[in-house]
Amino acid sequence: MRGLSTADLLVVSAYLLAVAGMSAWFARRQATGEDYFLAGRRMHGWPLALSLVANQASAVSLVGAPAFVALQAGGGLVWLQYELAVPLAMLALIVLLLPALRRASGSSIYAVLEATLGRGTRRAVAATFLVSRGLTLGAVLYASALVVSAALGWPLAAAILALGFVAVLYTTLGGLVADIWSDVLQLVVLWAGCAASAWHLLASRGDELLAALPPERLVAWAPRATGLGDGETFAFLPMLVGGLFLYLSYYGCDQSQAQRLLAARTTRDAERALVLNGLLRFPLVLTYCGLGLLLAGLLQVDGGFASAMAGRPPDALVPTYLVTALPGGLRGLLVAAILAAAMSSIDSALNSLAAVTLEDVAGITPERQPAWLARATTLAWGLFAVGAGLGAAASGRAILELVNQVGSLFYGPVLGVFLVARLAPRAGGRAALGGLAAGLAATGGVAALATGVSWLWWSPLGCVATLLVGLAAGRDAPALGALIWPRRATLALAAMFVAVLAVLVASGARAQSPPPAPRRVACTVAAVSDGDTLRCRQGDRRVRLLGIDAPEREQAPHGARARAQLLALAPVGRTVWLELDVRARDQYDRVLAWVWRPDSVLVNRELVRRGYAVVSLLPPNLRYERELRTAARDAQRERAGLWATDAFACPPEAFRKGQCG
Missing domain, CATH: 1.20.1730.10 (Sodium/glucose cotransporter)
Structure with missing residues (x-):
């Protein structure tokens, strides 16, 4: 500066x-x-x-x-x-x-x-x-x-x-x-x-x-x-x-x-x-x-x-x-x-x-x-x-x-x-x-x-x-x-x-001409850490899913349920595709990515739509913001997943900061 x-x-x-x-x-x-x-x-x-x-x-x-x-x-x-x-x-x-x-x-x-x-x-x-x-x-x-x-x-x-x-x-x-x-x-x-x-x-x-x-x-x-x-x-x-x-x-x-x-x-x-x-x-x-x-x-x-x-x-x-x-x-x-x-x-x-x-x-x-x-x-x-x-x-x-x-x-x-x-x-x-x-x-x-x-x-x-x-x-x-x-x-x-x-x-x-497809790289899932983080076998890379925030594992039982959903969407041994946005890594050297399944399901959005994550966007990585916010509105209206519980009464970010009683 x-x-x-x-x-x-x-x-x-x-x-x-x-x-x-x-x-x-x-x-x-x-x-x-x-x-x-x-x-x-x-x-x-x-x-x-x-x-x-x-x-x-x-x-x-x-x-x-x-x-x-x-x-x-x-x-x-x-x-x-x-x-x-x-x-x-x-x-x-x-x-x-x-x-x-x-x-x-x-x-x-x-x-x-x-x-x-x-x-x-x-x-x-x-x-x-x-x-x-x-x-x-x-x-x-x-x-x-x-x-x-x-x-x-x-x-x-x-x-x-x-x-x-x-x-x-x-x-x-x-x-x-x-x-x-x-x-x-x-x-x-x-x-x-x-x-x-x-x-x-x-x-x-x-x-x-x-x-x-x-x-x-x-x-x-x-x-x-x-x-x-x-x-x-x-x-x-x-x-x-x-x-x-x-x-x-x-x-x-x-x-x-x-x-x-x-x-x-x-x-x-x-x-x-x-x-x-x-x-x-x-x-x-x-x-x-x-x-x-x-x-x-x-x-x-x-x-x-x-x-x-x-x-x-x-x-x-x-x-x-x-x-x-x-x-x-x-x-x-x-x-x-x-x-x-x-x-x-x-x-x-x-x-x-x-x-x-x-x-x-x-x-x-x-x-x-x-x-x-x-x-x-x-x-x-x-x-x-x-x-x-x-x-x-x-x-x-x-x-x-x-x-x-x-x-x-x-x-x-x-x-x-x-x-x-x-x-x-x-x-x-x-x-x-x-x-x-x-x-x-x-x-x-x-x-x-x-x-x-x-x-x-x-x-x-x-x-x-x-x-x-x-x-x-x-x-x-x-x-x-x-x-x-x-x-x-x-x-x-x-x-x-x-x-x-x-x-x-x-x-x-x-604007009628379609934009070029974004570049994606393959990732074979080696492990799922929690509801918004997984690990790839290629290079042992840790991947943080962009645009979302899932309950921490310590937020029992909600963290375990969120992890189970990500595991169901991206099972160990399955190949998914990582789409990078403007900023490729965070301060913990994790790859920041939009994660796609082979059947064209955006895992980040699907976790929000099912009610197991909230929207959490950090500029400049905003490519699918509109889709995430629409999914969040639908999940809250339908009380899907964890919205049917008190899981998000204490949002994950507030939990990490020790702000929840």
């Missing part, structure tokens, strides 16, 4: 000084809350667009998306399907919500709800925003701290505290105008850092990496699954429909994004910002997903890099690459890029949380808010963010999914309330609040009880439930009224939709 060199530190320091100087410069011209929260309503379309793009490309994306593409279960380029929804969402936002948002008189977008649905609805939706955005803010801080911790050798908690301090300092000082212009700088830095890192891999080992890419990671088109109980979270339909609802709510009903639309000089500037965002998002996402794809190839060909990732979570992929493989200077640029992505998300969240707190909760309009009060409120939310970041670090969840799942719980119901206000303004506050409660109950209920349903369906479900209950309770017939479709915006966004769809379909066509 290498820390940051002098060149790296100079790059990072130059970036931080530029951001701090920019914030100090803009702070001199702020006297009121309108200056602080809305940049005096003087912003042009193009800086607003770049700010929107930078905000969505957070540290969560730059750390989580490459990890999803390279290592995550069910991952790969399928994440690009999500981007198909962006141009559609931008067009729907321009047509359905932007005119109403531009009529908001203060700095809060939730003021538009009060005019039709009452003060109570405004406060309830604002409170929902405060909860959801406050929670996701911690995950963004955590993602950034992973990189700083790896690069500087700091404890994770110290990195979270340091990053929180820097972000709060410049956001508290400069307000929205500093956020927007620093976002422009940050977008350049994060795109350059990501592109330079990918170029370094291509220039140094491009042919080798591209030849070694796992075929399943190249697939960007999964049109057959639905995500409705089939275990396929990242299929085309849920990503398109769920993405449409989530992005429409994120950009139109989330204060951290829509506040920028209020800061535009004119409605035309706000419209231009949304169109440019719809055009620029896909190339940026393609850049950092491309980096993830190259890192997937690097795991296959670089044993040192694969060993450094052994036993680490997928989200450690980019930080590990940064400190083990990048040369000096580029390390600093990638650190600066991830910091830039983090700052662009954190500054927007802090500024918007403070704006909603003062205007919607405290009831103080922007012109009556002294700048010192706005800064103090921002500081308070900064302290909350640090606490949420420490909590996210303790959760151990994959950050890309974590952030999107939190958003999917709340964004659909909030969008539903805005649509009630748009379609049935006379429905009334009680009807809207009833719809909001129904929507939140629907998303929460599905999340808790219908675990087989993809979380991507939560937003559409919550929105539809809110809208139906709100309209029914309000007894007001929905009416769209006259819709204005700006010609240039419609053509540009429709063309972008077709272009992204063409990329996805082309990927799907390439």
Whole structure:
């Protein structure tokens, strides 16, 4: 592991000084809350667009998306399907919500709800925003701290505290105008850092990496699954429909994004910002997903890099690459890029949380808010963010999914309330609040009880439930009224939709050819040690079955039963086939393998399906993760094998650590 060199530190320091100087410069011209929260309503379309793009490309994306593409279960380029929804969402936002948002008189977008649905609805939706955005803010801080911790050798908690301090300092000082212009700088830095890192891999080992890419990671088109109980979270339909609802709510009903639309000089500037965002998002996402794809190839060909990732979570992929493989200077640029992505998300969240707190909760309009009060409120939310970041670090969840799942719980119901206000303004506050409660109950209920349903369906479900209950309770017939479709915006966004769809379909066509069969070596079973370990006669090799963990022999009688199952599947004297993954041996010099019987039964999966082992995956050896997880769900549902007993009340790993009573 290498820390940051002098060149790296100079790059990072130059970036931080530029951001701090920019914030100090803009702070001199702020006297009121309108200056602080809305940049005096003087912003042009193009800086607003770049700010929107930078905000969505957070540290969560730059750390989580490459990890999803390279290592995550069910991952790969399928994440690009999500981007198909962006141009559609931008067009729907321009047509359905932007005119109403531009009529908001203060700095809060939730003021538009009060005019039709009452003060109570405004406060309830604002409170929902405060909860959801406050929670996701911690995950963004955590993602950034992973990189700083790896690069500087700091404890994770110290990195979270340091990053929180820097972000709060410049956001508290400069307000929205500093956020927007620093976002422009940050977008350049994060795109350059990501592109330079990918170029370094291509220039140094491009042919080798591209030849070694796992075929399943190249697939960007999964049109057959639905995500409705089939275990396929990242299929085309849920990503398109769920993405449409989530992005429409994120950009139109989330204060951290829509506040920028209020800061535009004119409605035309706000419209231009949304169109440019719809055009620029896909190339940026393609850049950092491309980096993830190259890192997937690097795991296959670089044993040192694969060993450094052994036993680490997928989200450690980019930080590990940064400190083990990048040369000096580029390390600093990638650190600066991830910091830039983090700052662009954190500054927007802090500024918007403070704006909603003062205007919607405290009831103080922007012109009556002294700048010192706005800064103090921002500081308070900064302290909350640090606490949420420490909590996210303790959760151990994959950050890309974590952030999107939190958003999917709340964004659909909030969008539903805005649509009630748009379609049935006379429905009334009680009807809207009833719809909001129904929507939140629907998303929460599905999340808790219908675990087989993809979380991507939560937003559409919550929105539809809110809208139906709100309209029914309000007894007001929905009416769209006259819709204005700006010609240039419609053509540009429709063309972008077709272009992204063409990329996805082309990927799907390439994926139709079957991948080459993996190399397997023969093993004549000499002995079976326990439920997940055997010995081969060839070279007296010990083999640890990948992806599973069976009860230890000391866990009587469960360990003996698990060993008996492996012995039945791979009897002594029988020849089986060992399929190696990325990492070939563990710290005990055991061969790590997927074990196949001559009748094409994967022994690892069969032990899980019969209920005699649990899933236990260690990156980068994840080739059959999906099959194992499906088998585990079936075994638990059917109470197969040891699931009919208390064997897994104390999982094997916990038993080895002495954590079972």
